[in-house]
Amino acid sequence: MLVEVLAAHLPAYTKMVVTGNRGGLPVPLTLGPSxxxxxxxxxPDVFHVAPGDVVVDTSRLDAGDGDEILVGWVGLGGTGTGTGTERTDRMRTVWRDGVFAERALCAKETLVKLPGAENYPDPARLSFLPWLCIAASGLHAAGPLTGRDVAVIGATGQLGGAAVLVALASGAATVTAVGRNKAALDRLAELGPRVRTHRLTGDRAADAAGIGPVDVALDTLGATPTADATMAAYDSLRRGGTLVLVGGVRQDLTIPYGDLMHRRLTLRGSWMSDNQTVTTVWNMIRSGLLDLAAVELLTVALDDPATALDLAERTTGLAFVALVP
Ligand SMILES: NC(=O)c1ccc[n+]([C@@H]2O[C@H](COP(=O)([O-])OP(=O)(O)OC[C@H]3O[C@@H](n4cnc5c(N)ncnc54)[C@H](OP(=O)(O)O)[C@@H]3O)[C@@H](O)[C@H]2O)c1
Structure with missing residues (x-):
């Protein structure tokens, strides 16, 4: 499918991706995950969308049997423990270029139609949708959220901020926003009376007491030097609770077997999002249940990539940078 790119989210850690410490990329390539x-x-064999449709590109190409790639980005799902396989290498050879461009050629599997989005007043703001969907897939992996207490660890980041918005729109009784950045926490608290905040202290026991008790905890943290904040979230769970991991923590977790068993806990991972979740989140936005006005939008163009990457690196919390080519 050929598309005209309306707006693309520039993730906060894009500079890390281009400097090469977030995993290998098949270079040269045009970056851009969504x-x-x-x-x-x-x-001629594409039937689920037609010229004129507004779509979201999720970049996720799934070969089945565990081999998945993100076109134009780092990150390999499934087998090969993140290092890829001969098959993901072949997939990346054919589908290499992403969407930081004016026009793009996309695999049909990566595009999901957004019915009615032609009339959405601000398409650049909609480019935050993929992050909302990644957060929603993680949250919904823990089951229905209505009336439950939810914590988001790393809520001060973009994925975490997205998760707070989705949890509120999904009917959580309370959403505890957890992070280090006080200004970002204060901003989240302004979203409404169901939002609580906890500022991370670095002390696992104190953090667990400040976060919980909760039914669901979603870890959206970036790379952290220890697993203490994640384990504080684990400790904060009520009996029968679920901890879902979606962040960039590259640490091993020490899970006490007996504790997990006796407290009937669930520990899950979630990666990217499925098409059904995209439709669900788009319907939340379309219906007004989830208002993107809460998210600050900064835009950049294609002409000055270095400045755009610097701005993206500084832009986090309930704010994001969109590339409008
Ligand atoms: N599972 C998936 O499908 C998926 C998809 C996309 C992204 N991700 C991962 O999600 C992670 C977060 O993405 P993002 O866009 O939200 O990035 P981001 O906006 O840069 O947010 C990073 C978050 O991590 C926190 N953090 C960083 N270093 C920390 C430390 N040493 N101690 C405590 N907190 C720390 C930050 O806290 P403060 O702001 O309070 O300092 C912030 O809340 C990325 O690393 C990415 O790999 C996963």
Whole structure:
């Protein structure tokens, strides 16, 4: 499918991706993991979208049997423990270029139609949708959230901020936003009376007491030097609770067997999002249940990548940078 890129989220850690310490990339390539786009042309065997449709590109290409890639980005799912396989290498050879571009050629599997998005007043703001969907997939992996107490660890980041918005829109009784950045926590608290905040102290026991008790904890942290904040979230769970991991923590977790068993806890991972979740989150936005006005939007163009990467690195919390080519 050929698309005209309307806006693409520039993740806060994009500079780390281009400097090479977030995993290998098949270079040279055009980066860009996701965008909002208008379809301009489709191959004859494409039936789920048509020229003129507004779509989200999720970049996730799934070969089945565990081999998945993100087109134009780092991150390999499934087998090979993140290092990839001969098959993901072949997939990346064919589908290499991402969507930080004016126009892009996309695999049909990566595009999900957003019915009615042609009339959404601010397509650049909609480019935050993929992050909301990643957060939603993680939260919904713990079951229905209505009336439950939810904590988001790393809520001061973009994925965490997205998770707070989704948890509120999904009917959580309370959402405890957990992070270090006080200004970002204060901003989250302004979202409404169901939001509580806890500022991380670095002390696992104190943090667990400040976070919980909760039914669901979602870990959206970036790379941390220890697993203490994640384990504080584990400790904060009520009996029968679920901890879902979606962040960038590259630490091993020491889970006490007897404790997990006796407290009937669930520990889950979640990676990217499925198409059903994209539709669910888009419907939340479309219906007004989730208002993107809460998220600050900064835009950049294609002409000055270095400045754009610097701005993205500084932009986190309930704010994000969108590339509008
Ligand atoms: N599972 C998936 O499908 C998926 C998809 C996309 C991204 N991710 C991962 O999600 C992670 C977060 O993404 P993002 O866009 O939210 O990034 P981000 O905006 O940079 O947020 C990073 C978060 O991590 C916190 N943090 C960083 N270093 C910390 C430390 N040493 N101690 C405590 N907290 C620390 C930050 O806290 P403060 O702001 O309070 O300092 C912030 O809340 C990324 O690393 C990425 O790998 C996963």
């Amino acid at each position: 965008c909002i786009a208008r379809v301009t042309d489709v191959a």
